[in-house]
Amino acid sequence: xxxxxxxxxxxxxxxxxxxxxxxxxxxxxxxxxxxxxxxxxxxxxxxxxxxxxxxxxxxxxxxxxxxxxxxxxxxxxxxxxxxxxxxxxxxxxxxxxxxxxxxxxxxxxxxxxxxxxxxxxxxxxxxxxxxxxxxxxxxxxxxxxxxxxxxxxxxxxxxxxxxxxxxxxxxxxxxxxxxxxxxxxxxxxxxxxxxxxxxxxxxxxxxxxxxxxxxxxxxxxxxxxxxxxxxxxxxxxxxxxxxxxxxxxxxxxxxxxxxxxxxxxxxxxxxxxxxxxxxxxxxxxxxxxxxxxxxxxxxxxxxxxxxxxxxxxxxxxxxxxxxxxxxxxxxxxxxxxxxxxxxxxxxxxxxxxxxxxxxxxxxxxxxxxxxxxxxxxxxxxxxxxxxxxxxxxxxxxxxxxxxxxxxxxxxxxxxxxxxxxxxxxxxxxxxxxxxxxxxxxxxxxxxxxxxxxxxxxxxx
Amino acid sequence: xxxxxxxxxxxxxxxxxxxxxxxxxxxxxxxxxxxxxxxxxxxxxxxxxxxxxxxxxxxxxxxxxxxxxxxxxxxxxxxxxxxxxxxxxxxxxxxxxxxxxxxxxxxxxxxxxxxxxxxxxxxxxxxxxxxxxxxxxxxxxxxxxxxxxxxxxxxxxxxxxxxxxxxxxxxxxxxxxxxxxxxxxxxxxxxxxxxxxxxxxxxxxxxxxxxxxxxxxxxxxxxxxxxxxxxxxxxx
Numbered sequence: 048x049x050x051x052x053x054x055x056x057x058x059x060x061x062x063x064x065x066x067x068x069x070x071x072x073x074x075x076x077x078x079x080x081x082x083x084x085x086x087x088x089x090x091x092x093x094x095x096x097x098x099x100x101x102x103x104x105x106x107x108x109x110x111x112x113x114x115x116x117x118x119x120x121x122x123x124x125x126x127x128x129x130x131x132x133x134x135x136x137x138x139x140x141x142x143x144x145x146x147x148x149x150x151x152x153x154x155x156x157x158x159x160x161x162x163x164x165x166x167x168x169x170x171x172x173x174x175x176x177x178x179x180x181x182x183x184x185x186x187x188x189x190x191x192x193x194x195x196x197x198x199x200x201x202x203x204x205x206x207x208x209x210x211x212x213x214x215x216x217x218x219x220x221x222x223x224x225x226x227x228x229x230x231x232x233x234x235x236x237x238x239x240x241x242x243x244x245x246x247x248x249x250x251x252x253x254x255x256x257x258x259x260x261x262x263x264x265x266x267x268x269x270x271x272x273x274x275x276x277x278x279x280x281x282x283x284x285x286x287x288x289x290x291x292x293x294x295x296x297x298x299x300x301x302x303x304x305x306x307x308x309x310x311x312x313x314x315x316x317x318x319x320x321x322x323x324x325x326x327x328x329x330x331x332x333x334x335x336x337x338x339x340x341x342x343x344x345x346x347x348x349x350x351x352x353x354x355x356x357x358x359x360x361x362x363x364x365x366x367x368x369x370x371x372x373x374x375x376x377x378x379x380x381x382x383x384x385x386x387x388x389x390x391x392x393x394x395x396x397x398x399x400x401x402x403x404x405x406x407x408x409x410x411x412x413x414x415x416x417x418x419x420x421x422x423x424x425x426x427x428x429x430x431x432x433x434x435x436x437x438x439x440x441x442x443x444x445x446x447x448x449x450x451x452x453x454x455x456x457x458x459x460x461x462x463x464x465x466x467x468x469x470x471x472x473x474x475x476x477x478x479x480x481x482x483x484x485x486x487x488x489x490x491x492x493x494x495x496x497x498x499x500x501x502x503x504x505x506x507x
Numbered sequence: 508x509x510x511x512x513x514x515x516x517x518x519x520x521x522x523x524x525x526x527x528x529x530x531x532x533x534x535x536x537x538x539x540x541x542x543x544x545x546x547x548x549x550x551x552x553x554x555x556x557x558x559x560x561x562x563x564x565x566x567x568x569x570x571x572x573x574x575x576x577x578x579x580x581x582x583x584x585x586x587x588x589x590x591x592x593x594x595x596x597x598x599x600x601x602x603x604x605x606x607x608x609x610x611x612x613x614x615x616x617x618x619x620x621x622x623x624x625x626x627x628x629x630x631x632x633x634x635x636x637x638x639x640x641x642x643x644x645x646x647x648x649x650x651x652x653x654x655x656x657x658x659x660x661x662x663x664x665x666x667x668x669x670x671x672x673x674x675x676x677x678x679x680x681x682x683x684x685x686x687x688x689x690x691x692x693x694x695x696x697x698x699x700x701x702x703x704x705x706x707x708x709x710x711x712x713x714x715x716x717x718x719x720x721x722x723x724x725x726x727x728x729x730x731x732x733x734x735x736x737x738x739x740x741x742x743x
Binding site: 096097099100103104107108110111394395397398399400401402403404405406408503504 | 555559562564565584585588589590591592593595597599601603605606607608612616617619620622623624625664
């Protein structure tokens with residue numbers, strides 16, 4: 048059948064080869080007419096002009112669906128805050144472990160024989176004069192100097208014999224760090240004047256059937272390797288609720304132990320230093336370098352306690368891995384929200400593609416939404432983190448109230464208390480910030496892929 | 508007259524499970540510039556499928572399609588996207604405005620993805636809104652507009668990019684009679700005064716009555732192609 052000619056009567060416009068039109072009439076009473084596209088734009092479509100529109104669509108979509116956006120952002124923020132609190136308390140625990148444990152044992156900086164760590168024999172000693180001790184005490188940042196004479200030996204009563212660690216130091220100084228004097232339950236604590244006296248723990252006293260005033264024989268290898276023995280009297284019995292001091296250590300003064308071991312007045316097994324802040328360790332260690340000689344070496348605590356270093360490193364890594372995995376499971380819930388958001392907008396996406404938008408730009412829009420959600424979640428999570436860490440770093444968490452003190456007293460006796468203060472590590476902070484941000488973007492990739500899986504011929 | 512759309516022996520087969528459906532069967536037609544054409548037929552006659560093929564939303568199983576002189580059969584999806592962007596305007600049954608964009612932003616959307624500079628595309632979009640009589644509503648979001656107003660925004664969006672042809676798929680299906688009439692008056696006016704080529708897929712007799720030419724489909728084939736006035740729906 049013939050197709051009729053178009054009814055073009057009355058029109059004054061003209062067509063050119065590109066299909067654009069010049070118009071002299073318009074529909075409305077205004078003088079507006081159908082717009083003309085500028086020349087040379089047919090081949091445009093670059094990223095720049097589209098990027099602003101993509102960002103606008105992404106941001107307005109987020110604002111339009113406030114409840115959904117809030118759910119996503121708050122989930123991410125909570126994840127970030129929880130992670131940071133957990134890691135910061137962990138850092139606080141590690142800091143406490145280092146400072147308290149090292150305080151209770153050798154010290155943050157130790158001067159001892161270069162071979163003592165491999166060969167901790169009774170005769171492996173160093174010489175430190177009184178003036179040198181004073182010089183060490185005057186190093187800026189040093190709070191206490193603990194000069195130790197140490198030995199391994201045996202203590203024998205009429206009833207039993209037991210291997211023990213024999214320790215002598217300046218107990219007035221030592222008590223500032225580990226308050227043993229307050230743990231005396233019978234008798235008295237020794238000092239530099241109570242020669243040939245010992246203090247033992249309540250468990251050791253029970254095993255050897257000793258009481259205050261009892262005589263015991265204490266034996267050890269002296270400097271030359273010969274067996275040396277002394278008859279000493281029990282001066283005090285202490286109860287620390289910990290096996291180390293209650294069962295395995297005999298305390299005496301330096302004169303008594305030096306006499307047993309055949310050591311001179313300036314001879315020590317070790318000089319241990321307490322410092323004002325762990326952060327000052329590098330400076331203090333550097334300042335102590337002048338005390339190195341052929342027969343004595345200045346060590347950092349981590350050089351002689353590699354097991355603690357390894358434990359902390361391993362535990363720190365383990366905590367991080369477990370925490371990040373846990374957080375990922377928590378924020379996995381937002382995956383459903385992302386998918387729902389894409390599903391609900393499939394008609395919109397179909398329209399956008401129908402109009403000629405590139406699938407790449409559509410994917411970019413959805414990707415930007417995930418990135419923006421992640422960023423906002425991380426930012427708000429950061430604010431939450433700082434709000435939570437202020438009290439946690441100033442007041443701390445008293446684990447003695449949370450946990451059963453009696454069960455952990457032995458493990459944590461050397462802790463002055465069980466209050467842990469959160470310590471913010473900036474590497475943890477930025478690591479978590481980026482993790483949360485990236486997790487959101489990555490979870491949203493499913494939506495990015497799905498958003499172009501629409502039928503552009505179905506616009507119902 | 509310049510040919511805007513030309514189809515030669517175009518067919519489209521869909522697979523529904525194991526069954527093949529011949530939605531469009533050996534259709535040949537030509538639409539020239541300035542025509543106001545209705546494409547009618549009962550449900551399942553192939554109107555939407557034919558419209559999708561013309562609009563480069565789908566590809567034919569066989570046959571060739573020319574759009575504004577260019578052979579478009581065999582275009583990749585990227586090329587089809589570009590073709591729609593530059594040559595086609597669409598008016599959908601459900602308006603399909605982007606809900607988070609204002610009326611003027613919806614109108615300038617195609618110009619944006621074409622890369623038209625901001626100041627120019629804003630002016631063009633406002634001009635398009637003015638030509639459909641709703642320039643004063645340019646800052647409103649779709650949820651703040653009536654159905655008729657939204658459809659006008661959809662027309663403005665289609666107009667703004669000066670396409671070779673505007674394809675409308677059941678554009679009055681969701682409008683009341685008064686709004687439909689107003690819409691059709693507008694389309695007719697734009698066609699007469701600006702010479703814009705329209706192809707409207709519809710089963711509405713009133714819509715057909717506004718068009719100069721009617722293509723009537725049945726079972727995927729053209730059953731009638733001629734003046735709308737001479738078409739007798741009862742015998743076809």
